[in-house]
Amino acid sequence: MPIVTIQQFPRDLEQKRRLARRITEAFEEVYGARAESVQVFFHEVDGEHWARGGEMGCDIPRD
Amino acid sequence: MPIVTIQQFPRDLEQKRRLARRITEAFEEVYGARAESVQVFFHEVDGEHWARGGEMGCDIPRD
Amino acid sequence: MPIVTIQQFPRDLEQKRRLARRITEAFEEVYGARAESVQVFFHEVDGEHWARGGEMGCDIPRD
Amino acid sequence: MPIVTIQQFPRDLEQKRRLARRITEAFEEVYGARAESVQVFFHEVDGEHWARGGEMGCDIPRD
Amino acid sequence: MPIVTIQQFPRDLEQKRRLARRITEAFEEVYGARAESVQVFFHEVDGEHWARGGEMGCDIPRD
Amino acid sequence: MPIVTIQQFPRDLEQKRRLARRITEAFEEVYGARAESVQVFFHEVDGEHWARGGEMGCDIPRD
Numbered sequence: 001m002p003i004v005t006i007q008q009f010p011r012d013l014e015q016k017r018r019l020a021r022r023i024t025e026a027f028e029e030v031y032g033a034r035a036e037s038v039q040v041f042f043h044e045v046d047g048e049h050w051a052r053g054g055e056m057g058c059d060i061p062r063d
Numbered sequence: 064m065p066i067v068t069i070q071q072f073p074r075d076l077e078q079k080r081r082l083a084r085r086i087t088e089a090f091e092e093v094y095g096a097r098a099e100s101v102q103v104f105f106h107e108v109d110g111e112h113w114a115r116g117g118e119m120g121c122d123i124p125r126d
Numbered sequence: 127m128p129i130v131t132i133q134q135f136p137r138d139l140e141q142k143r144r145l146a147r148r149i150t151e152a153f154e155e156v157y158g159a160r161a162e163s164v165q166v167f168f169h170e171v172d173g174e175h176w177a178r179g180g181e182m183g184c185d186i187p188r189d
Numbered sequence: 190m191p192i193v194t195i196q197q198f199p200r201d202l203e204q205k206r207r208l209a210r211r212i213t214e215a216f217e218e219v220y221g222a223r224a225e226s227v228q229v230f231f232h233e234v235d236g237e238h239w240a241r242g243g244e245m246g247c248d249i250p251r252d
Numbered sequence: 253m254p255i256v257t258i259q260q261f262p263r264d265l266e267q268k269r270r271l272a273r274r275i276t277e278a279f280e281e282v283y284g285a286r287a288e289s290v291q292v293f294f295h296e297v298d299g300e301h302w303a304r305g306g307e308m309g310c311d312i313p314r315d
Numbered sequence: 316m317p318i319v320t321i322q323q324f325p326r327d328l329e330q331k332r333r334l335a336r337r338i339t340e341a342f343e344e345v346y347g348a349r350a351e352s353v354q355v356f357f358h359e360v361d362g363e364h365w366a367r368g369g370e371m372g373c374d375i376p377r378d
Contacts, residue, residue, distance in 0.1 A: 001196065001197055001198060001234070001239065001241075001291070002195055002196060002197035002198075003195070003196040003197075003255055003291070003293075004193060004194070004195050004196075005193070005194045005195075005196075005322075006191055006192070006193050006194075007068075007104055007190065007191060007192040007193075007194075008190055008191035008192075008220075009190060009191075011220060013363050013371070013373075015219055015220060016363070016364070016366075016371065017366075017370075017371050017374070018219045019215055019216070019219045019220065020366035020369060020370070020371060021366075021369045021370075022211075022215035022218075022219060023212055023215055023369075024366070024368065024369035025369065026208055026211035026212055026215065027208070029211075030204055030207045030208045030211060031197075031200060031204060031208065035368040035369050036367065036368045038367070038368065038369070039253070039255070039365065039366065039367050040365065040366040040367075041255075041322055041360055041364065041365055042360075042364040042365070043106075043358075043364075044364065045104055045105075045190070048076055048079070049079070049104065049105040049106075049107070050102065050103065050104055050105070050190065051079075051080075051083035051084075051087070051102065051103040052099065052101070052102050052103075052190075053087065053098040053099045053101065054083055054084045054086075054087030054088065054098050054101070055080075055083070055084075056076070056079065056080050056083060058076075059080070064133065064134055064135060064171070064176065064178075064228070065132055065133060065134035065135075066132070066133040066134075066192055066228070066230075067130060067131070067132050067133075068130070068131045068132075068133075069128055069129070069130050069131075070127065070128060070129040070130075070131075070320075070356055071127055071128035071129075071157075072127060072128075074157060078156055078157060081156045082152055082153070082156045082157065085148075085152035085155075085156060086149055086152055089145055089148035089149055089152065090145070092148075093141055093144045093145045093148060094134075094137060094141060094145065102190070102192070104192075106358075108127070108356055108357075111328050111331070112331070112356065112357040112358075112359065113127065113354065113355065113356055113357070114331075114332075114335035114336075114339070114354065114355040115351065115353070115354050115355075116339065116350040116351045116353065117335060117336045117338075117339035117340065117350050117353070118332075118335070118336075119328065119331065119332050119335060121328075122332070127354070129318055129354070129356075131259075133194075133230055139300055139308070139310075142300070142301070142303075142308065143303075143307075143308050143311070146303035146306055146307070146308060147303075147306040147307075149306075150303070150305065150306035151306065161305040161306050162304065162305045164304065164305065164306070165302065165303065165304050165316070165318070166302065166303040166304075167259055167297055167301065167302050167318075168297075168301040168302070169232075169295075169301075170301065171230055171231075174202055174205070175205070175230065175231040175232075175233070176228065176229065176230055176231070177205075177206075177209035177210075177213070177228065177229040178225065178227065178228045178229075179213065179224040179225045179227065180209055180210040180212075180213030180214065180224050180227070181206075181209070181210075182202070182205065182206050182209060184202075185206070196257075196293055232295075234293055234294075237265050237268070238268070238293065238294040238295075238296070239291065239292065239293050239294070240268075240269075240272035240273075240276070240290075240291065240292040241288065241290070241291050241292075242276065242287040242288045242290065243272060243273045243275075243276030243277065243287050243290070244269075244272070244273075245265070245268065245269050245272060247265075248269070253322065253323055253324060253360070253365065254321055254322060254323035254324075255321070255322040255323075256319060256320070256321050256322075257319070257320045257321075257322075258317055258318070258319050258320075259316065259317060259318040259319075259320075260316055260317035260318075260346075261316060261317075263346060267345055267346060270345045271341055271342070271345045271346065274337075274338075274341035274344075274345060275338055275341055278334055278337035278338055278341065279334070281337075282330055282333045282334045282337060283323075283326060283330060283334065297316070302316065
């Protein structure tokens with residue numbers, strides 16, 4: 001613990017690397033957690049496996 | 064919110080599209096939720112990553 | 127399978143009952159699934175355990 | 190999206206508030222995400238519902 | 253890793269204790285994992301938060 | 316129920332097969348559950364989708 005699971009659109013490795021570091025630091029600073037105790041899982045989901053407002057992401061025009 | 068996560072066997076896009084629409088409508092009608100607030104995630108799992116009764120799906124004869 | 131997990135604000139039992147029925151029917155009609163194979167889990171989360179936009183739900187004025 | 194689910198020991202509201210803010214800022218800065226699109230769920234688990242190394246948390250002497 | 257999340261009906265602590273031990277041993281013996289790397293989370297769900305076959309658990313006559 | 320979700324590094328099918336059997340037996344013996352009621356999901360995650368201590372798995376030297 002703590003275990004962090006992120007459901008997100010695919011991102012490149014460098015972005016995930018930076019995000020994992022930032023999230024882990026947040027647990028260290030706010031909770032006083034040891035960095036080693038923090039695990040982060042990235043579940044990447046594309047627009048054919050996610051819907052909002054009843055429409056699949058692949059059918060929604062991106063802004 | 065609400066966030067709906069579905070663990071299922073792989074289905075084609077058109078089936079997921081119809082299911083996401085139906086589920087979103089259910090939240091609108093039963094909960095009075097705004098469609099835009101409903102997100103649906105499809106986690107598709109094949110028979111090599113799922114077991115029932117102690118047997119992997121790929122080892123279970125399908126009906 | 128399929129397993130449906132819903133993260134939502136607390137709702138009364140009758141609303142969950144109706145929603146579970148509607149969702150199960152959607153799987154029957156769209157996927158041809160047997161009703162008995164569909165399980166729905168409700169994870170109810172209050173505003174002290176959920177944040178959006180960096181603010182805890184309990185700090186966000188409700189519309 | 191993105192949806193962040195945190196499994197953790199219980200923490201007080203102020204700590205969760207600060208953590209949610211920090212995590213949301215990380216998504217804004219690293220991914221360029223809009224803050225409004227980031228949701229964070231806290232699943233708090235006590236030592237009677239979590240085990241490590243085959244021992245329930247409530248049986249493990251805390252450091 | 254590995255992280256094991258169990259969605260189940262409520263059980264008493266002694267049963268969860270024994271189950272966590274058995275599951276952890278399975279990872280040690282089958283995967284060669286270190287016991288310390290295995291975490292087990294119990295998400296207990298009652299019949300008002302779970303449905304099968306479109307019926308809430310609390311409405312299903314138990315066998 | 317019960318539903319078991321395992322987040323783990325990729326393993327070959329034979330290892331998952333043996334683990335699923337062992338876990339299912341544990342539920343039968345400890346809880347008195349029917350084997351058929353136990354479902355196990357394997358979510359395999361590689362080192363580019365998991366971090367510990369703020370470092371992506373692919374950046375951590377394996378022991």
